[in-house]
Amino acid sequence: MVLIIQKGPILNEKQPILQSGKALKQPLEIIDFELKDQKNQVFTKNDFKNQFTLLFFGYTNCPDVCPSTIYKLSQMKKKISQDIPEATLEIVFITLDPERDTTDRLDEYMNFFDSTMIGLTGEISEIVKLSANLSVFFQRINKEDGYDFNHTASIFVINTEAQLGASLSPISSLEMLEEDIRTLVSK
Amino acid sequence: MIRKSLLFLGLLFFIPHSAISEIVVKNAWVRAAPAGSKAMAAYMFIDNQGPKKMSSSKIIANGFEKAEVHMIFISNNIAQMRKLENISIDGKESIALEPGGLHLMLINPNKVPKKNSKVEILMFFENENNAEVVRIEADVRSQEL
Ligand SMILES: [Cu+2]
Numbered sequence: 001m002v003l004i005i006q007k008g009p010i011l012n013e014k015q016p017i018l019q020s021g022k023a024l025k026q027p028l029e030i031i032d033f034e035l036k037d038q039k040n041q042v043f044t045k046n047d048f049k050n051q052f053t054l055l056f057f058g059y060t061n062c063p064d065v066c067p068s069t070i071y072k073l074s075q076m077k078k079k080i081s082q083d084i085p086e087a088t089l090e091i092v093f094i095t096l097d098p099e100r101d102t103t104d105r106l107d108e109y110m111n112f113f114d115s116t117m118i119g120l121t122g123e124i125s126e127i128v129k130l131s132a133n134l135s136v137f138f139q140r141i142n143k144e145d146g147y148d149f150n151h152t153a154s155i156f157v158i159n160t161e162a163q164l165g166a167s168l169s170p171i172s173s174l175e176m177l178e179e180d181i182r183t184l185v186s187k
Numbered sequence: 188m189i190r191k192s193l194l195f196l197g198l199l200f201f202i203p204h205s206a207i208s209e210i211v212v213k214n215a216w217v218r219a220a221p222a223g224s225k226a227m228a229a230y231m232f233i234d235n236q237g238p239k240k241m242s243s244s245k246i247i248a249n250g251f252e253k254a255e256v257h258m259i260f261i262s263n264n265i266a267q268m269r270k271l272e273n274i275s276i277d278g279k280e281s282i283a284l285e286p287g288g289l290h291l292m293l294i295n296p297n298k299v300p301k302k303n304s305k306v307e308i309l310m311f312f313e314n315e316n317n318a319e320v321v322r323i324e325a326d327v328r329s330q331e332l
Contacts, residue, residue: 063228065266071330112221153266
């Protein structure tokens with residue numbers, strides 16, 4: 001069982017005002033890390049630069065919350081990319097279950113839902129480090145026939161300088177998320 | 188696997204025919220998942236048209252090792268999935284199984300069913316003076332708006 005609770009970054013609700021979450025008063029620097037994408041290419045903090053990234057953590061055997069989030073984000077990305085072509089938006093999924101989520105499994109998963117998404121896996125220590133940096137909680141729940149995870153399902157908005165700019169609630173409607181992300185990328 | 192489907196067929200013959208079916212299920216679907224997935228979520232709308240509370244006692248999904256009732260709880264942006272004993276619906280009430288809330292968790296498929304196929308689900312409901320089996324054909328598809 002992995003259990004991580006860390007004090008979150010200082011949040012300020014004053015600006016910009018978001019409906020589905022909170023923007024950080026002072027963007028939080030992402031720590032250095034090294035993971036692999038579904039094509040087995042190394043992915044580091046630098047790969048967050050020069051684009052906006054919608055980042056979330058999950059596992060591919062998650063039957064409800066993770067695919068719902070993917071669905072919302074990929075719908076939104078299509079719309080925003082059409083309307084604001086100059087805003088490059090990437091969706092990045094980081095697995096909390098590197099044991100089962102190999103690069104091959106992630107490749108199959110991304111192709112199934114949205115092949116433009118980036119899926120990251122790697123050493124558990126790297127995943128733990130990054131999740132602690134973003135105050136992501138996760139806990140493995142063992143069952144007689146396998147295991148699931150309780151996990152933070154927030155959507156993190158990473159700015160073009162690889163800093164955490166905002167974190168959004170996973171239960172927000174597609175419309176609210178879309179409006180907030182438009183606000184953040186057109187700032 | 189063959190033995191399992193035979194058992195399933197056998198069960199269909201034992202479905203008691205109650206005079207009026209009180210439980211009506213609509214819009215059942217299973218979220219399509221990539222090959223190799225270990226579980227799939229099924230969603231639907233269940234209406235109890237009878238006067239009394241009915242509770243599910245057993246759920247069988249053809250082609251899966253087992254089916255459970257699960258609920259997603261999200262607090263402080265942390266998502267948790269918990270197993271519930273059953274689904275209970277008061278008389279003349281209905282309940283929606285939908286993403287982010289209740290679902291049937293279909294566990295360990297023999298083979299992950301493809302998009303646009305169907306999954307057969309039997310739900311047994313009962314109360315002190317009535318028992319009923321509902322046979323559901325759920326569409327395997329992706330989420331829609
Ligand atoms: Cu479940």
